[in-house]
Amino acid sequence: MxxxxxxxxxxxxxxxxxxxxxxxxxxxxxxxxxxxxxxxxxxxxxxxxxxxxxxxxxxxxxxxxxxxxxxxxxxxxxxxxxxxxxxxxxxxxxxxxxxxxxxxxxxxxxxxxxxxxxxxxxxxxxxxxxxxxxxxxxxxxxxxxxxxxxxFEPLGAGVHGAEAAEVCGKTVLVSGCGPIGLTAVSACKTFGARMVIACDLNDERLAAALEMGADHIVNSGKEDLLKEVLKLTDGIGADAAIDITGSGAAIRAGLRCVRAAGVMVCVGLPTNEVSLDLTNDLIYREIKLTGISGRKIWETWYDFSKVMNGPYFRPEKxxxxxxxxxxxxxxxxxxxxxxxxxxxxxxxxxxxxx
Ligand SMILES: [Zn+2]
Ligand SMILES: [Zn+2]
CATH class of the missing domain: 3.90.180.10 (Medium-chain alcohol dehydrogenases, catalytic domain)
Known part of the structure; x- marks a missing residue:
């Protein structure tokens, strides 16, 4: 043997x-x-x-x-x-x-x-x-x-999140700029998002987001996220938001940044139950809220290959x-x-x- x-x-x-x-x-x-x-x-x-x-x-x-x-x-x-x-x-x-x-x-x-x-x-x-x-x-x-x-395996969820948000031509908010969030930022740009706003509490991670394609960054610990997003989107709100943080506060804030009839994709896993104001933040505004799990087999892998070979993805980050x-x-x-x-x-x- x-x-x-x-x-x-x-x-x-x-x-x-x-x-x-x-x-x-x-x-x-x-x-x-x-x-x-x-x-x-x-x-x-x-x-x-x-x-x-x-x-x-x-x-x-x-x-x-x-x-x-x-x-x-x-x-x-x-x-x-x-x-x-x-x-x-x-x-x-x-x-x-x-x-x-x-x-x-x-x-x-x-x-x-x-x-x-x-x-x-x-x-x-x-x-x-x-x-x-x-x-x-x-x-x-x-x-x-x-x-x-x-x-591919660990960061594919970021690519899958961008796939689910159908970001081409859209303004997109990505909350959370760890490795999966950075991958989501570069995927959104590779898939043709018109504008990507990256948000995090850490300036170093936000600097990395800029290098991986983000058009704008917001430190939501220092700035009013909703105000910044509205300023960048002519008062309308983002067409799509992708949450990588899994934090209840960030999910609620992200949802409010999405325009009416927009889409929010949850990628990060909250440890506990998250409460949302469904009436005001979701139902009256006709928002589509969805989750993603892992990677689509094999669509996400093909798409990730394009992201990896595209101009935005920076593996050294x-x-x-x-x-x-x-x-x-x-x-x-x-x-x-x-x-x-x-x-x-x-x-x-x-x-x-x-
Ligand atoms: Zn893993
Ligand atoms: Zn089966």
Whole structure:
């Protein structure tokens, strides 16, 4: 049996991942591919799994290999696989749909009712090799580096938010300028938004939003957001708002910035229930309020490729530090310490310099 190095969540309790050198290299099933992992980014979900929060207790069953924001090269395919071949560079869609439920059969596999999760309910990619169903492996063209490919999964929600807001030709407010918000800003501009107003409480993040395509920035801790938006939109309000913050106050403020008959898309997840003045802020003004979940398979991925190759997206504003997989403790410490940007782990340290 061939073995590999990887991280394992060993027990159903609070505790760090454990580095193991004796894990079996997975054997791809008939419909699966085996990927030699180039790099895998750390996600908030991985931190939750270590903390063993409520979500983890309900969804995941240790022992398993975590890690899902990954890209690499296919080295082996199962016997039914015709659309992928060894040598293909791919990134992985975390939401593995069943293909059988009503949503899968009606073109909405991203909200499948029996969804499995790569790196949570299935073994993932904090390892030298990972296997996944061939139809969950997104083929990368050569213009996209493995590092940027790791961003599709975590930041795709920002692109999906811009898709749902149908921003072409519109004035758009984006609330929240962390990595997903910055991606939403650059997606809106790439998709032809007429004007993007970015809002946050942090001036550094707002400066990054300007570099990623925002036409105007508003620090809502210092300025009156509604007043600024009305000033910039001839007193009408924004055609669309996209909330990345998940903060009740920001959602309420964003809703009031949308013009009558406009649209608001919620991307950020509030921790608690949010109360809204539906009568005055939504119903009388005929606002459409919607949420998005993850990425559309594969529309969001195709669109994100265009965003990545477009003039606005700046991956260096989003990338954090690189670590060898065996140095994983330092990487997770950096995340806990709040070091900004995505931390990326490399099973083969030689890949870090390329
Ligand atoms: Zn993730
Ligand atoms: Zn399904």
């Amino acid at each position: 061939k073995t590999m190095t990887g991280l394992v969540k060993e027990k159903p309790e609070k505790g760090d991942f454990v580095l193991r050198h004796d894990l079996p290299v997975p054997e791809p099933g008939d419909d699966e591919v085996l990927i030699k992992v180039h790099c895998t980014a750390i996600c908030g979900t991985d931190m939750h799994i270590m903390e063993w929060d409520r979500w983890s207790q309900l969804r995941v069953k240790p022992p398993f290999i975590p890690g899902h924001e990954t890209a690499g090269v296919i080295v082996k395919v199962g016997k039914n696989v015709t659309e992928r071949k060894p040598g293909d560079r791919v990134a992985c869609e975390t939401h593995i749909p069943c293909g059988e439920c009503w949503f899968c059969k009606n073109g909405m596999p991203h909200i499948c009712s029996n969804v499995k999760l790569f790196g949570a309910t299935e073994n993932g990619a904090f390892a030298e090799y990972a296997k996944i169903r061939a139809d969950s492996a997104y083929l990368l063209d050569d213009s996209i580096s493995y590092e940027n490919a790791c961003l 989003i990338m954090g530090r690189k670590y060898a997989l065996t140095d994983y403790k330092k990487a997770f410490e950096a995340v806990r310490a709040g070091v900004p940007g995505k931390m990326i782990l490399y099973p083969d340290p030689a890949d870090m310099d390329v």
